[in-house]
Amino acid sequence: MKKAVFFFWLMSPLFVQAQFAKHFYDKTLRIDYVHAGNDSSDYYAMDELIQEGVWAGSKTNLVDAFDYGNYKVVVRDKKGSEVLYSKGFSTLFWEWQTTAEARITTRAFAENVLIPFPRYPVTVEFHNRLHNGQWQKKFTCDIDPENYFIRKENRLQFPVLSLHQSGQPAVSLDLVIIPEGYTAGEMEKFKADSRRFADYLLDHEVYKPYANNINITAVLAPSLESGADIPGKGVWKQTVLNSTFYTFDSDRYLTTSDMKSVRDVAANVPYDQILIVANTSVYGGGGIYNFYGLFTSDNPFAREVFIHEFGHSFAGLADEYYDSEVSYEGFYDLSVEPWEPNITTLVDFKYKWADLVTPETEIPTRSKLNNKNIVGAFEGGGYLAKGIYRPSVECMMKSFSSGKFCPVCTRAIHQMIENYIQ
Numbered sequence: 001m002k003k004a005v006f007f008f009w010l011m012s013p014l015f016v017q018a019q020f021a022k023h024f025y026d027k028t029l030r031i032d033y034v035h036a037g038n039d040s041s042d043y044y045a046m047d048e049l050i051q052e053g054v055w056a057g058s059k060t061n062l063v064d065a066f067d068y069g070n071y072k073v074v075v076r077d078k079k080g081s082e083v084l085y086s087k088g089f090s091t092l093f094w095e096w097q098t099t100a101e102a103r104i105t106t107r108a109f110a111e112n113v114l115i116p117f118p119r120y121p122v123t124v125e126f127h128n129r130l131h132n133g134q135w136q137k138k139f140t141c142d143i144d145p146e147n148y149f150i151r152k153e154n155r156l157q158f159p160v161l162s163l164h165q166s167g168q169p170a171v172s173l174d175l176v177i178i179p180e181g182y183t184a185g186e187m188e189k190f191k192a193d194s195r196r197f198a199d200y201l202l203d204h205e206v207y208k209p210y211a212n213n214i215n216i217t218a219v220l221a222p223s224l225e226s227g228a229d230i231p232g233k234g235v236w237k238q239t240v241l242n243s244t245f246y247t248f249d250s251d252r253y254l255t256t257s258d259m260k261s262v263r264d265v266a267a268n269v270p271y272d273q274i275l276i277v278a279n280t281s282v283y284g285g286g287g288i289y290n291f292y293g294l295f296t297s298d299n300p301f302a303r304e305v306f307i308h309e310f311g312h313s314f315a316g317l318a319d320e321y322y323d324s325e326v327s328y329e330g331f332y333d334l335s336v337e338p339w340e341p342n343i344t345t346l347v348d349f350k351y352k353w354a355d356l357v358t359p360e361t362e363i364p365t366r367s368k369l370n371n372k373n374i375v376g377a378f379e380g381g382g383y384l385a386k387g388i389y390r391p392s393v394e395c396m397m398k399s400f401s402s403g404k405f406c407p408v409c410t411r412a413i414h415q416m417i418e419n420y421i422q
Contacts, residue, residue, distance in 0.1 A: 020059040023077070023084050024116035028052040028270075029143070029150070030263060031073075031115065031124065035093045036108035042097070044126055044139035047110070049150045050263075055116045056169040056270035061419050062086075062116070068316035068339050069289050070094040072135070073113045074125040078142065084122065085115055088316075089290035092247075092255055098331050099248050110259045118145050133336040156221065156240075156264040161191055163198040163216040169270040173210070173420040175201075176271035177218040178262070180294075181239045181279040184222040193277055193297045194218040200303045201310070206410050213421040217269045228254060228278045228296075240265065241276060243294060245284055252284035254294050262292060272420055273314050275306075287312025304400040311397055311405070315413045318343045320390040320398035322380040334387040341412040342397060343381045344389050353391055353408040367393055375407050 032047040062085045064072065069088030077084055093109040096102055115124065126139040166172050177197060182190040198216045201207050207214070225237040229244035232251055241261050247253040256262060256276070266274050274292040281298035287309035295306040311317040318340035332338050337348045344352045349363065356375045357363065365376025372393050381390035381398070390398065392406035405413065 017059050020062065020116070022119075024055065024118055025145075026055050027117040028055050029115050029117040029145075030112055030267070031141075031143075032110070032112045032260060032263075033126075034108050035091065035111045036106060037093075037097070038106045039097050039102035042093070042128070042138070046141055049143065049147065050267075051117065051150050051152045052114070052154070052267045054169060054270050056174045056272050057114075057116070058420055058422060059170045060422050064088050065419065066316070066416070068341070070129045070339075072127045072129075073115065074127065075115050075118070076123045076125065078121050078123050081123075084118075087113065087115075087290065089113065090288050090316075091291060092257060092288060095288075096248065098329055100329060101248075109257055112259050112263050118143065120145065129339065131330075131333045133333070133339070154264070154267055156261070156268075158219050158221045158265065158268055160269050161194065161218040161220060163195055163218055164202060164211075165215050165217075166212050167215070169215065169272075171421055172213055172215045173417055174215045174270050174272045175217070175275055176266050176269050176273070177216065177275045177277060178241070178265045179219070179221055179223070179279065180241045180243050180256070180276050181223050181225065181227045181237055183224065183226055186226060186279065187220050187222060190220065190277070190279070191218065193279075197275070197277060197295075197302075197306055200306055204307060206405050206413050207417075210414075210417050210421070213417065217271075219265050219268045221265045221268075223279075227280045228282075230282065243276070243278055245282065247286065253286055254278060254282075254284040254296065255286040255288075256292075256294065259291075273310075275310065275313075277306075285309045289313060289316045301400060304396070304403070308396055308400070311409065311413070315409070315416045316340055317397050317409055317412060318382050320381040320395055322383055322385045322388070332382050332384065332388060334384075338382065338388070340382075342391060342395075342406075342409050344377060345387060346377060346389060349377065353411075356391075356407055356411070364389060 030050040034045045064086045070090045072088040075085040121144045127135045128138045177194045179190045202211045223239040227237045232246045241256045242258040243256040245254050247255040276294040278296045280296050283299045285295035285305045287293040293309040293313035361376045363377045377389040382388040391408035394402040395406035
């Protein structure tokens, strides 16, 4: 019996990879679409399909086990409706829907997702997470891999720089660093900056144990001008990714809506996660789950902002602060559990980090001196002072004072890494 169990354990990864080869080619299909609407409604419209390089994601963990994100893409076998692939993600559009502007106007955002390239016709579904936490299927499209309109050209081809290589893409966490606002004459600076940020990640205590499971590559894509747009100060730059501060009128929120250019540049290498470094000393950044992390190169807090924003974009971690001004309204429904792993409304706390709380710790937990280093449920987080709770008094997702992630965020990051490297 023991031999049989061992044999099954040994063969199961091979079986799952054989299942991947049964349904998919070892390459990537990018789906570009437009997402438009206002504060209470939205719709999808197809743009184009693009064939990209080898599939960088896991070939064993194809169905999303985390259930994170405000959206998810689901790929089904058209014949039997079997789920072949799924992935949760968030977008800038969802954040915009919670702003005051969304109540008075309609806007459209360019978005895209990657799926493994199917061997036969499939149905692709886009699901929205409703405010009550439930999923709703919003859009469906059928994709025939033999469709000759699937674009097979890489529109923005650039040299690449290998910063850290550990293994094959399918069993590694593959990070691509792409430049924003570096001119052709500043490529040496970008190389040095990208090496510095790679070291920030690999030397960090949370990521260091997995350094031999991470690949990091930089794409040397120049811009016509240095920096990034700062609309509030009348600064406009011609850059390859069209990034801008003052997103949703928040001066430090640095994002880009030009997802076509982002993906075109990133497509020069196999990747799981996109990191964008903007060539400026201005404080700011942004991180969107399974979309991208964006940060600046030369601010004194560049390391801390980078690690914080990557916590958003990679592990789906929420902001734990509650005393900074933001443009969001009604971001969380306090009657349901938020999907992010590091905040809770205590509605279903047993499904969050209750297993990391010692029996003698009170829930909710008071922020008294002897509770400084314990895991509990401290009120204040997710931009709200009341009704949302965070795991620790201090954490990188709340402020930079500790310089560390709390045990809950650390576990979430490690679980996400494990998902990519199996």
